[in-house]
Amino acid sequence: xxxxxxxxxxxxxxxxxxxxxxxxxxxxxxxxxxxxxxxxxxxxxxxxxxxxxxxxxxxxxxxxxxxxxxxxxxxxxxxxxxxxxxxxxxxxxxxxxxxxxxxxxxxxxxxxxxxxxxxxxxxxxxxxxxxxxxxxxxxxxxxxxxxxxxxxxxxxxxxxxxxxxxxxxxxxxxxxxxxxxxxxxxxxxxxxxxxxxxxxxxxxxxxxxxxxxxxxxxxxxxxxxxxxxxxxxxxxxxxxxxxxxxxxxxxxxxxxxxxxxxxxxxxxxxxxxxxxxxxxxxxxxxxxxxxxxxxxxxxxxxxxxxxxxxxxxxxxxx
Amino acid sequence: xxxxxxxxxxxxxxxxxxxxxxxxxxxxxxxxxxxxxxxxxxxxxxxxxxxxxxxxxxxxxxxxxxxxxxxxxxxxxxxxxxxxxxxxxxxxxxxxxxxxxxxxxxxxxxxxxxxxxxxxxxxxxxxxxxxxxxxxxxxxxxxxxxxxxxxxxxxxxxxxxxxxxxxxxxxxxxxxxxxxxxxxxxxxxxxxxxxxxxxxxxxxxxxxxxxxxxxxxxxxxxxxxxxxxxxxxxxxxxxxxxxxxxxxxxxxxxxxxxxxxxxxxxxxxxxxxxxxxxxxxxxxxxxxxxxxxxxxxxxxxxxxxxxxxxxxxxxxxxxxxxxxxxxxxxxxxxxx
Numbered sequence: 001x002x003x004x005x006x007x008x009x010x011x012x013x014x015x016x017x018x019x020x021x022x023x024x025x026x027x028x029x030x031x032x033x034x035x036x037x038x039x040x041x042x043x044x045x046x047x048x049x050x051x052x053x054x055x056x057x058x059x060x061x062x063x064x065x066x067x068x069x070x071x072x073x074x075x076x077x078x079x080x081x082x083x084x085x086x087x088x089x090x091x092x093x094x095x096x097x098x099x100x101x102x103x104x105x106x107x108x109x110x111x112x113x114x115x116x117x118x119x120x121x122x123x124x125x126x127x128x129x130x131x132x133x134x135x136x137x138x139x140x141x142x143x144x145x146x147x148x149x150x151x152x153x154x155x156x157x158x159x160x161x162x163x164x165x166x167x168x169x170x171x172x173x174x175x176x177x178x179x180x181x182x183x184x185x186x187x188x189x190x191x192x193x194x195x196x197x198x199x200x201x202x203x204x205x206x207x208x209x210x211x212x213x214x215x216x217x218x219x220x221x222x223x224x225x226x227x228x229x230x231x232x233x234x235x236x237x238x239x240x241x242x243x244x245x246x247x248x249x250x251x252x253x254x255x256x257x258x259x260x261x262x263x264x265x266x267x268x269x270x271x272x273x274x275x276x277x278x279x280x281x282x283x284x285x286x287x288x289x290x291x292x293x294x295x296x297x298x299x300x301x302x303x304x305x306x307x308x309x310x311x312x313x314x315x316x317x318x
Numbered sequence: 319x320x321x322x323x324x325x326x327x328x329x330x331x332x333x334x335x336x337x338x339x340x341x342x343x344x345x346x347x348x349x350x351x352x353x354x355x356x357x358x359x360x361x362x363x364x365x366x367x368x369x370x371x372x373x374x375x376x377x378x379x380x381x382x383x384x385x386x387x388x389x390x391x392x393x394x395x396x397x398x399x400x401x402x403x404x405x406x407x408x409x410x411x412x413x414x415x416x417x418x419x420x421x422x423x424x425x426x427x428x429x430x431x432x433x434x435x436x437x438x439x440x441x442x443x444x445x446x447x448x449x450x451x452x453x454x455x456x457x458x459x460x461x462x463x464x465x466x467x468x469x470x471x472x473x474x475x476x477x478x479x480x481x482x483x484x485x486x487x488x489x490x491x492x493x494x495x496x497x498x499x500x501x502x503x504x505x506x507x508x509x510x511x512x513x514x515x516x517x518x519x520x521x522x523x524x525x526x527x528x529x530x531x532x533x534x535x536x537x538x539x540x541x542x543x544x545x546x547x548x549x550x551x552x553x554x555x556x557x558x559x560x561x562x563x564x565x566x567x568x569x570x571x572x573x574x575x576x577x578x579x580x581x582x583x584x585x586x587x588x589x590x591x592x593x594x595x596x597x598x599x600x601x602x603x604x605x606x607x608x609x610x611x612x613x614x615x616x617x618x619x620x621x622x623x624x625x626x627x628x629x630x631x632x633x634x635x636x637x638x639x640x641x642x643x644x645x646x647x648x649x650x651x652x653x654x
Contacts, residue, residue, distance in 0.1 A: 130386065214384075216426040223380055223421075224441045224492065225414035234440075238431050313431055314476045 006310070010303065017299045022074070024295045025288055029070045032284050039086055039282035060086060073288055082292070083285035085278070092289035095274055100293055103263065103270035105175045105182060107255050109190035114197025114251060119244075121198070122205025127232060129210050137202060144199025149258055153192030153265040161188060170267040189266045193258055197251050204247045208240040241312045249305030253298045327398055328355040329499055329532050330379070335392035337374055337383070345389065346603045348374050349556040352392075353629070356500065361526055361533040363543030363564070365579065366553035367600055372536045373422075375553075376504045379534075380419055381409050396500070415445040418493040420522075422505040424485035428477040434461075434488050435473030442495050460491040464521060483514035490521065497529060504536045519546060540583055540651070544568060549635075552576045555600050555611040558629065562636040569650045572638035574616045577648035610640070618646055 040056045041048070057063040061072065076083060082092035125137040161169035167188045175182035212218060213236060221231045260272035267273075271290050278286035310316045335352040338345045349371040356362050364372045377383050378390050381401065394401040396417065401409060421427040429437060438457035442448060448456070454473070461469035464487040477485055486506060493501050503522060507515040523546050526533045535547055543550050543564060550567050552560040552575060560573040571577040578596040598615035601607060607614065609624035616623070620642065627639045640646075 216421065216423055217429045219382060220419075220421060220427045220489075220492075221429070222382055223413055223419040225410050225412070225444050226440065227410060227444075230444075235429050235432070239429070315430060315478050 006307070009310075010307070013303050013306070017296075017303075020299065021292065021295055025074070025077075025292055026070060028287060028291045029066070029073070029284065032279070032282065032287060033066050035279065035282060039284070042281060043086065069284075073285070077288070077292065082289040085286050086283050087281055092285050095286055096271065096289055096293050099269055099271040099274050099290075101175055102172055102182075102268055103256070103259050103272055104297075106186045106189045106193065106262070106268070106270070107252065107259055109183070109186050110193035110197060110255050111248065111252050113190055113194040114201050114255075115248060117194070118198040118201025119205060121202040122209065123232070125202065125206040126209035126213070129206070134206075138206065141199040141203045144195045145203070147195055149192050149196060150261045150265050152195050153189065153262055156188050156192055157265070160191075172266075172268045172270075189259075189262050189268060192262050192265070193255050196258075197255060200251055201244070201247060205240065205244055208243045209236055212236050212239045238312065242309045242316070245305055245308055245312070249301055252301050256294060256297065329358045329360070329397065330356040330534075331393070331395040332375075332379070333393040333395070335375065335378065335390070335394065337371070337378055337391075338389045339387050340389060341387070347556065347606075348603055352553075352556075352558050354551050354558060354561060356532050356534055358499065359526075359530045359532050360549065361523070361535060361547040362549045362551060363535045363537060363547035364551045364553060365538060365540055365543055367538065369600060370553045371556040372553050373504055376419070376502045376534065376536050379502060380413055380417060381406075382419075411445070414441055414493075414498070415496040416498050417500045417502065418496070418498045420486070420489050420493050420501060420503040420506045423509050424482055424489050425509065427489055428485060430477055433474050433476055434480070438473075438488075438492055438495055441492055445496050456495065457491075460495045461488070463494070463525070464488070464491045466491070482510050483518065486510060486514075486518055487521070490518075490525070494525060494529060494531065498531060500532045500534065501526070502534045502536070505538070507539075507542070508537075515542075522546065540579055544651075550576075552579065555606065556603065557611060557639060558637075559612065559639040560637065561629075562638075566636060567650065571648050571650050572632055572636060572643040573612075573640045574618050574646070574648060575612050577650065578615075580651040581649055583651055618642060618648075 038053075040053050040060070040062050043056050043060075044053045054063075061069060064072075073083070082096075084091045085095065121137050121141070125134045128134050157169050160166050168185055169188075171185060173181040173185050175186075209232075213232075218231060218235065221235055226235075259270055260276060262268075263270040263272040264276060271293065275287060275290045278284075278290070332355070333353050335349055336347065337349045337352075338347045352371070352375055354362070364375070366372050374383065378388070379394055379401065383390065390402060392402070396412065401412070404412075428434065435454065435457055438460060439450070439453035442453045442456055443450075457473060458469045461472060466472055466484060466487055472480075477488070480488065489506075501522075506522065507518050510518060519542055522533065522535075525531070533547070535543060537543060540550075547564055550560075550562060550564045551558055552567075552573060554575045560567065560571065560576045562572065567576055568580065571580055575596070578594070581594045582596065584593055596615055601611060601614070607624075608626070610616070610619075610627045613619045613623040622641060625641070627641060629637045629639045630641070630643065631637055632643060
């Protein structure tokens with residue numbers, strides 16, 4: 001595919017992303033209205049008079065119809081102003097910059113672990129399909145898909161942190177300050193997050209490899225006298241690479257969503273925990289900004305995955 | 319093209335090939351005691367209805383049947399060596415170099431994510447220590463040989479950029495690039511347009527003539543065999559029922575099944591009348607009758623057909639699995 005076509009594809013995909021961004025933030029904004037509690041009451045503090053609460057509502061525009069409130073937020077967001085937290089006054093952009101790298105670190109760490117462990121397991125199971133080893137790997141993978149990551153996270157804390165004391169139980173070091181320390185702190189959360197990922201990658205890879213190996217064009221390769229190893233590593237892997245890449249892309253998105261819970265288990269100051277806190281307190285600018293950051297990330301990951309797929313499979317066009 | 323049948327060692331000699339598939343319920347026999355030979359440079363046609371075991375026989379010659387489920391017994395002697403007893407590594411060295419195969423579906427037989435140039439070159443480089451550059455030149459020559467226009471440009475195209483007929487030409491180029499002694503063509507034209515079919519058949523015949531490659535032509539199209547091959551094997555329900563020179567079979571077939579197949583050929587039978595067909599169906603592999611497997615559909619069935627039938631020699635190169643073949647005068651496709 002020519003570069004021109006590729007550029008046009010990227011531009012089209014980014015344009016398509018705009019309505020998704022608006023829709024996602026709008027839905028979250030609507031959901032916020034359904035949550036009980038009033039941020040104005042929280043801000044005014046206990047025993048505040050009705051007039052004081054009303055004053056605060058006035059000051060923050062909370063007395064306006066919610067469509068107007070959303071419209072105002074959107075108007076500012078388009079100009080790059082995400083506003084500030086209603087409670088702490090910290091600019092939302094700063095909150096994102098402070099917390100998102102932490103979340104990205106454990107998410108990327110977990111995806112890398114999933115691929116590094118899941119791919120060899122998948123290949124091993126596929127090349128010995130039908131053997132006891134294959135059944136064992138696939139059985140373990142089914143279990144891995146089923147295990148909830150927050151539960152597994154707590155088990156990890158119990159054994160590896162409290163029992164063996166290999167890793168810290170909770171807490172976090174910012175990757176921008178001390179990268180190796182950050183990795184050490186991020187290992188347990190990433191392990192908790194990657195079990196599903198390993199299982200998913202191994203199962204999908206095994207499935208598509210087994211399918212490819214029984215396909216007619218692989219039969220042709222055998223008929224040409226190629227060795228099984230060459231057929232697997234050259235033809236098999238390139239044929240399943242699009243599948244694998246799609247799985248990894250989806251996995252990243254899933255793991256990004258799962259960080260919300262895992263950050264709570266490990267007390268990590270990530271974007272997931274800021275969303276949870278902001279939702280509980282009705283701090284809508286923070287929620288909106290954080291959701292926006294997450295959605296943009298997911299869209300970019302999907303775009304990169306699709307671009308990589310067009311490189312790997314000549315039949316895919318934009 | 320007539321080849322000496324009695325030559326001391328044929329290129330390929332298949333003896334008592336029994337292929338069965340194992341499944342949880344037991345074993346299903348697909349072929350029984352299939353025996354035939356192919357001489358060097360000879361073109362042999364294998365015909366029969368779908369499910370008669372001809373494709374499975376073809377695949378078994380290269381050891382391409384699924385190892386876990388297929389049980390293959392008998393002998394497959396290629397230049398005197400039994401392929402069934404050969405270590406996997408040695409068999410691999412023969413595949414694509416000495417014996418190669420052309421498949422039915424050109425649309426799915428090529429790897430979709432590699433260029434056809436790469437797929438041609440890797441075949442050559444799997445067997446011969448040639449440089450990339452040299453392999454590329456040989457690939458261009460191979461494409462030229464099968465009639466692909468501007469081969470040096472098409473080399474870097476992917477299979478999806480070719481039409482069905484062109485892909486089959488690529489498959490043929492790939493099968494012939496190492497100059498094998500035997501090519502097994504399994505219904506190479508079935509998936510193609512009628513106009514393209516004729517071109518591909520002509521191409522195969524021409525290339526087999528110029529390169530001296532023997533051809534085992536598996537098809538259900540008797541017309542193709544009549545045009546291309548010197549000898550015809552008829553298979554029915556997993557058995558070879560007749561083996562004879564094509565000219566002889568066309569005029570006077572020795573087995574009622576061959577005769578039925580020939581008479582149901584449009585164009586070759588009498589004009590104007592209703593095209594004759596063979597009544598009934600092939601018995602299922604796990605429900606074979608004792609004795610002649612064709613008896614239920616045979617217009618010449620008589621007492622004695624329930625006995626086991628062996629392949630009888632009628633003349634030097636004419637064999638038939640029918641005890642009545644000497645007394646019957648069966649109609650063929652060409653009236654003498």
